Amino acid sequence: MQHLRENTVFVGNKPVMNYVLAVVTQFNNGAETVAIKARGKAISRAVDTAEISLNRFLDGVTKKDIVISTEMIDTDSGKTNVSSIEIVLENHK
Amino acid sequence: MQHLRENTVFVGNKPVMNYVLAVVTQFNNGAETVAIKARGKAISRAVDTAEISLNRFLDGVTKKDIVISTEMIDTDSGKTNVSSIEIVLENHK
Numbered sequence: 001m002q003h004l005r006e007n008t009v010f011v012g013n014k015p016v017m018n019y020v021l022a023v024v025t026q027f028n029n030g031a032e033t034v035a036i037k038a039r040g041k042a043i044s045r046a047v048d049t050a051e052i053s054l055n056r057f058l059d060g061v062t063k064k065d066i067v068i069s070t071e072m073i074d075t076d077s078g079k080t081n082v083s084s085i086e087i088v089l090e091n092h093k
Numbered sequence: 094m095q096h097l098r099e100n101t102v103f104v105g106n107k108p109v110m111n112y113v114l115a116v117v118t119q120f121n122n123g124a125e126t127v128a129i130k131a132r133g134k135a136i137s138r139a140v141d142t143a144e145i146s147l148n149r150f151l152d153g154v155t156k157k158d159i160v161i162s163t164e165m166i167d168t169d170s171g172k173t174n175v176s177s178i179e180i181v182l183e184n185h186k
Contacts, residue, residue, distance in 0.1 A: 043137040047176040051163045055174075066159040068180065070144045081148075083140040087161070 007031045011038040011046040019049040024057045027091055033064060036087040039071060043085045050087045064090035100124045104131040104139040112142040117150045120184055126157060129180040132164060136178045143180045157183035 007026040011019045019036070026034045038046035054061060065088040070081050100119040104112045112129070119127045131139035147154060158181040163174050 041134075041137050043140050044134050044176070047136050047161050047178060050161060051174075051176045055163055063161070066161060068140050068143060068156070068159060070148055081144075083137070083144045085140060 007033070008035045008037055009049070011036060011042050011049055013042065013045075016045050016048045016052065019045070020052050020057065023049060023053045023089070027058060027061060027089075031091065033088055033090045036089070037084065039073075039084045040082045043083065046085055046087060050089065054089065058089070058091075060093045061089050061091050064088040100126070101128045101130055102142070104129060104135050104142055106135065106138075109138050109141045109145065112138070113145050113150065116142060116146045116182070120151060120154060120182075124184065126181055126183045129182070130177065132166075132177040133175045136176065139178055139180060143182065147182065151182070151184075153186045154182050154184050157181040 009019055009022045009026070023034050023036060036046050036049050050063065054063070065086075067086045069084050069086075071084050072079050073082055102112055102115045102119070116127050116129060129139050129143050143156065147156070158179075160179045160181075162177050162179075164177050165172050166175055
């Protein structure tokens with residue numbers, strides 16, 4: 001079984017359980033940490049993903065770090081700023 | 094000037110600049126820390142509020158702490174879980 005140093009789940013507009021499944025799968029595959037990342041309106045869903053994963057599916061996993069920041073992205077109408085979040089979960093087993 | 098220990102801005106569905114103004118005003122009134130709180134879909138707007146306040150309006154203020162959690166709320170159709178966020182900003186002046 002691989003022990004990857006850090007895996008990332010990018011949260012977008014799909015149903016939240018898709019992302020929960022991705023997070024849980026990565027821990028079951030031996031990940032020590034999983035980073036949940038999102039931008040803009042998907043930030044709320046990233047928080048849901050972390051909370052549902054921790055409360056209902058993951059034992060011995062805790063929040064390691066939560067970082068928010070601003071990213072500049074290119075759009076058709078020029079550059080714009082968008083908020084982003086990164087929630088890092090850590091397995092203590 | 095009052096030096097309140099902790100002020101709170103609850104972020105809801107109004108335009109983000111309303112909440113930015115509330116945060117900046119509390120620091121200008123002498124607050125040492127301001128907590129930005131939101132639940133559910135408003136979480137994204139709470140992150141926007143923090144980022145815009147820090148990047149465009151506040152000097153000497155940093156993120157002190159970011160906490161996410163799950164709250165149980167009563168609705169017409171029974172109890173339901175909702176994610177929440179609390180972003181604490183701190184003035185170092």
